[in-house]
Amino acid sequence: MQSKVHNEDIARIFEKMSRVLSLKGKNRFRILAYENAARSIRELDEDLAEIAAQQKLEEIAGIGKDLAEKIQEALRTGNIRACEREGGKIPDSLLMLFEIRGLGPKTISLLHKKFHVDSLDDLEHALASDALGHARGFGAKKIAALRESLEAWTASHQRMLLGLALPRAEELVARIRKLPLIERAELAGSLRRGRETIGDVDLLVVSGDSPTALEEISRLPEVSRVLAVGPTRATLLLDSIQVDVRAVASESFGAAMQYFTGSKKHNTHIRAIARQHGLKVNEYGVFRGTKRLGGAAEADVYRLVGMPLIPPELREDRGEIEAALKGKLPELVQLSDIRGELHAHSTYSDGHSSMLEMVECAAAMGYEYIALTDHSPSQRIAHGLDRVRLRKKIKEMEKLRKERANSRLHLLLGAEVDILPDGRLDYPDDVLAWLDVVIAAVHANFNQSRKQMTDRILRAIDCPYVNVIAHPTARLIGKREPVEFDFDRIVSAAKQAGVALEIDGSPWRLDLNDTLARSAAEAGGLLSIAADAHSTAQLAYLRFGVLQARRAWIAPASVVNTWSWETLHKWLTARRPQRLGRSMKAAG
DNA sequence: GCCGTTTTCGGCCCGACTGTTTTCAGTCG
Incomplete structure (x- = not known):
């Protein structure tokens, strides 16, 4: 069996084909057809292989008899002979030039033929020299614009x-x-x-x-x-x-907001429903024939197609339209539901703000509780706390509590404790018992097998002191892939144990992501939305976690830090062996 | 190359913007 051909592989072949044809000056509608096919494939949820198995390729918008056959060939052999023949002599590096704003087929073709520009590097050199200066179509402004585009591309080609x-x-x-x-x-x-x-x-x-x-x-x-x-x-x-x-015009503002908010898939679906009602929806409004029915407010668009306004975070065509039609849109957690922070660092470990500063900021934000969860000793670079320094932190926290006895903000002694490679925690039980909040996290040995990683996290969930699994997949967006584990087993074990899975709001993490968080919540699991703040300013990162949670269809009830102090306190202590942590008693 | 209440041929993505043109070509969304 041939290694698996993914939708994206085939979309790339078609995209390349459209670029090759455009360089060769072929029929522009044929070019458009390949471009549309590539986009259509990228928007699919299902595997092309499965669609092909059901003989349904031609039901995909923009795929006809010819392209369906080409997809079949790609699925069988991994490539498409006709496309390879067409693009045979054209190097991929030349096609990269399409990424540069201001460069299209005509200019690229000219650069290639007259100036032997075959890559981004060649383009940079050509722009640096004055070779292009005298060519037809290349004025000083054009050259300056291309230099800027190239620079901007280099700086920001990633999202x-x-x-x-x-x-x-x-x-x-x-x-x-x-x-x-x-x-x-x-x-x-x-x-x-x-x-x-x-x-x-x-x-x-x-x-x-x-x-x-x-x-x-x-x-x-x-x-x-x-x-x-x-x-x-x-x-x-x-x-x-x-x-x-x-x-945009004031009377079109809502329609334009709806149109430009997207997603493309969501809008396509909305427009299809509008057509069933004999309506046309575009960025200017909702129309029956030439009669304009609305569009000043975004809600007009949804009302006229028979549904309530869909919150922007849900607009991905992942079932929100069906839910809206049935009047079953979920109640979504919002920032104002959040009553406290369960993941924050201080200068005791790798934070940049002192405990006092963090606490004052949390009080100013109107929180009812904040846990200061500094790292455990294994995190040497992050100045993880050993017993001695942890005792010192406890003393300072007790002093802070006395000084702030009148405040409604409850201070929780916490720790972000490493889950060691074998699943043990980085503090022994007697130390864990000192803490009010334990969030456990994988910070090293990311490359374990799926089974090892699953067992590792399951063992951490088993520990009765653990309240939250922080940033469960340990991914860093664009930098580190998520670790592999059996997500369903983790979710069900966490649910059984009453352990929350975190949605970490740090811009580099956003972990759990939207789809995982959604399946955790749908399975009935608990979630904790956190800032993972390393300074007072970063306490605001929590809002990104809330946005992610809303994209995951999450209601406030399943988020532990929307709970009142009394409810949260009960939850934190529910699993613990009888002897209460002494600092929790002090928190009273 | 796709598509069809305009249905197997003849349309389809066109309006906005820039730069270089002296009335328009190329690119973008």
Whole structure:
């Protein structure tokens, strides 16, 4: 049996084919057909192999007889002879040039033929020399624009982390809202849906004088570069993040928000339902024939197709439309439901803020409880606490509790304890008994087998002092793959034991991710949404965890840190061997 | 190359924007 051919492999072949054909100046609709097919395949949930087995390839939008046969061939042999023949002599490095903004088939073809540019490196050299200067179509501005595009691509060809992009985008929106010409400004796109990474920022504005408003936006100090400005649209760079600003009419604002928030799949599905009602939905509104029925408010769009407004975080076509039609949209946890933080560090381990600073910040945020969960000794780089230093921390915490006796904020002595490779915890039971909150986490030996890792985490869950498994898959977005384990077994063991699985809000982690968190919650498991804060400012990371939880359809009831102090306290102590931790008694 | 209440041929992704053009070509979303 041939090694498995994935949907993405076939999408790549078709994408390559469309680029090859465009370089050769072939029929533009044929080019478009391959492009559409590639996109259509990328949007599939099901494996092409399964669809092929059911003889249903031609039911996929954009796949006809010919492409269905080509897919069959790719599934059998791993490649498509006709596509290889067509693109045979064209190096992949040349096709990479399509990634550069401002380069299309004509220019790439010209660069290739006249200047022997076959790669991004070649392009860089050509742009650096003055060779292009005299060629037709290459003015000084064009060359400068290409230099900038190449630079921007190098800086940002990978997607940007939500937690880093969102605050920058929000600052920009706040700034834009203060401009006198601006009536409204809102973020749309994947940022609004809370996706863990984003490609660019979509921003909609309403103004009585759009052209001037867009000019003014382009001149804001936050904007590092202006790629394009016209009367209805501007493309800007905010650091290396591309921002697309669109000016829309007030009466179309809701329809435009709906359209530009996406996802594409969600919108396609909504439009299909609209068609069944004899309606047309686009970015300008909802129409029956030429009669405009609504579109000023986003809720208009959903109401006219017979459903309540769907929260942006759910708009991925993962069942939310069916749920909305049945009136069964889930109640989603929101930031204001959160009553405390169960994962935060202080200067005792690798945090940058003192216990006092962390506690004061948590009080200012209106929290009812905060656990300071510094690392255990195995985390040497993070200054994990041995018994002696842990005792010192307990003393300081008891002093803090006395000084703040009138505060409604409960201080919890916690630790983020390493789960050792064999599943034992990094503190012995007598030390664990000192703690009010134990969150256990994998921080090393990520490459164990699936079975070893499953047993390791199961053993940690078995320990009666453990309350939470922190960042369960240990992934770092774009940097470290999630560890492998039997997720269903972990979820069911955690549920049995009353152990919560964490949704870590740190922008680099967001762990559990949305799909895993959703299946944990659907199985009836408990979750904890945490900031994993290493400073007072990072306590705000919790909101990214909440966004992730909302994408996972999670209701407040299954999130332990939405619970009142009394309920949480009962839960924390429920599993413990009889003798209560002494600091918990002090917390009273 | 796909698609079909316009159905096996003849449409399909076109409007906005930039740069270099002297009335338009190329690219983007």
